[in-house]
Amino acid sequence: MAVPTFPQAAFAQDITIEAKPSTAQLVPAEYGQTGVWAYDGMVPGTPLRLQQGERLRRVLVNRLDQPTTIHWHGIRLENAMDGAAGLTQEAVAPGGQFSYDFVAKDAGTYWYHPHRNSLEQVARGLSGPLIVEEHEAPDVDEDLTLLIQDWRLDQEAQIVADFANMHDMAHAGRIGNHLTVNGLPEFRTPAKTGQRLRLRIINAASDRILRLGAKGLTGYVVALDGMPLQKPEALTEIVLAPAQRADLFADIAAEPGETAHLTSIERQGTFSLAAFSVSGRDGTTLRPAPQSLPPNPVAVPSLKNARTLELVMEGGAMGRMAAARTADGKTRSMRELIGQGMAWAFNGVAGMPDRPLADLDLGEEVRMLLSNQTAWPHAMHLHGHHFQEVKDKTPGPLRDTILVMPQEKREIVFVADNPGKWMFHCHMLSHQAAGMMSWVNVIS
Numbered sequence: 001m002a003v004p005t006f007p008q009a010a011f012a013q014d015i016t017i018e019a020k021p022s023t024a025q026l027v028p029a030e031y032g033q034t035g036v037w038a039y040d041g042m043v044p045g046t047p048l049r050l051q052q053g054e055r056l057r058r059v060l061v062n063r064l065d066q067p068t069t070i071h072w073h074g075i076r077l078e079n080a081m082d083g084a085a086g087l088t089q090e091a092v093a094p095g096g097q098f099s100y101d102f103v104a105k106d107a108g109t110y111w112y113h114p115h116r117n118s119l120e121q122v123a124r125g126l127s128g129p130l131i132v133e134e135h136e137a138p139d140v141d142e143d144l145t146l147l148i149q150d151w152r153l154d155q156e157a158q159i160v161a162d163f164a165n166m167h168d169m170a171h172a173g174r175i176g177n178h179l180t181v182n183g184l185p186e187f188r189t190p191a192k193t194g195q196r197l198r199l200r201i202i203n204a205a206s207d208r209i210l211r212l213g214a215k216g217l218t219g220y221v222v223a224l225d226g227m228p229l230q231k232p233e234a235l236t237e238i239v240l241a242p243a244q245r246a247d248l249f250a251d252i253a254a255e256p257g258e259t260a261h262l263t264s265i266e267r268q269g270t271f272s273l274a275a276f277s278v279s280g281r282d283g284t285t286l287r288p289a290p291q292s293l294p295p296n297p298v299a300v301p302s303l304k305n306a307r308t309l310e311l312v313m314e315g316g317a318m319g320r321m322a323a324a325r326t327a328d329g330k331t332r333s334m335r336e337l338i339g340q341g342m343a344w345a346f347n348g349v350a351g352m353p354d355r356p357l358a359d360l361d362l363g364e365e366v367r368m369l370l371s372n373q374t375a376w377p378h379a380m381h382l383h384g385h386h387f388q389e390v391k392d393k394t395p396g397p398l399r400d401t402i403l404v405m406p407q408e409k410r411e412i413v414f415v416a417d418n419p420g421k422w423m424f425h426c427h428m429l430s431h432q433a434a435g436m437m438s439w440v441n442v443i444s
Contacts, residue, residue: 015058035158045112051135056102076386078102081100083100084115108226108245109247118429123151123176140197144198148205149179150208151177153177169430191277192282197248198247201238201262207430222249224245228294239403252278261275262274312348326351327349327353327354352438364416382422382440384422385422
């Protein structure tokens with residue numbers, strides 16, 4: 001499809017983000033460092049923090065040996081700044097650069113990552129946090145960002161470069177054997193009994209679904225995917241699909257001399273992701289339940305006049321898909337699709353289609369029915385918008401990514417109030433690479 005081009009005038013004071021090869025100490029020091037790809041040579045990339053309504057200007061400089069972009073995940077911005085290679089911009093060639101310039105309309109927890117060859121580039125380390133602060137800071141003692149990455153490492157602690165592994169692509173995706181929080185082999189920070197922490201948790205894994213729990217922590221979930229909940233929910237177990245985020249107000253309940261933990265719940269048991277070493281008390285009494293964070297200015301549909309769309313997910317291992325169309329309009333058997341690196345389809349189409357899922361009028365209300373007819377979960381992400389899931393005719397929290405389990409049907413609604421071409425794809429990046437991509441066109 002044709003991609004618009006835009007003049008790349010340099011900013012008066014260019015602040016760059018360099019995507020480049022680097023090394024990181026992802027495992028204990030005795031195993032040596034790991035070769036990674038990183039923004040500004042850091043894992044995670046440079047933390048970006050700004051106030052709601054502030055303008056972000058950054059120049060991406062590509063020091064990789066392959067094209068790349070930056071997608072600002074969850075940010076409602078101008079279409080030309082979305083970073084979706086092949087749809088909103090041409091990918092930045094090795095040695096090239098691209099200037100991103102947008103206003104952060106919504107407070108919350110977001111992140112940035114490539115949107116060209118995303119599976120390999122994210123799995124090699126390219127991601128970074130993007131935090132947009134509320135105009136008035138909430139009553140917490142410390143604000144911590146915890147960006148979780150999933151690595152597949154060999155015995156020399158180097159990244160296993162099997163990114164085109166069709167077994168992964170047709171099953172649960174690329175699941176690693178090592179998790180880091182903020183790039184550290186062990187995340188540990190001091191704390192005091194009674195402290196209230198804001199924990200901004202980002203699942204930056206390529207494909208791993210996280211099940212998170214808490215030990216020695218109590219508190220509340222106050223926001224999901226950057227969007228405040230109407231009423232904070234008690235902290236129990238949290239499930240985060242790839243790309244999803246959760247903001248917690250977590251109170252340290254562990255006693256001095258003990259350690260509180262944010263935990264990862266795995267088949268093999270429960271493991272510490274982040275440890276909080278308690279060394280005293282902060283002198284306060286038990287904190288009351290927090291007030292809701294200020295809502296962001298996101299349009300909410302009425303549900304009365306919404307246009308209904310349907311998206312059917314098909315394919316994968318143990319699926320029933322016999323054939324699908326590809327971008328060239330030809331129908332190919334599953335064997336032929338596998339030969340082309342494809343294993344999945346949306347509405348019978350494998351790979352990015354030339355035509356959108358729908359042409360939408362600006363301001364049109366949309367009801368989308370999601371049907372997962374596969375044996376695997378999928379994390380569906382819509383660019384440029386936030387949506388609500390509807391259960392029992394009641395809209396739920398605003399999200400930008402929704403986890404749809406095998407053989408499950410879900411319904412989301414949103415207002416198409418951001419003009420342009422917006423991707424809608426599975427954020428299990430192995431599934432995206434193997435066919436789970438589409439887009440909507442919002443016409444101004």
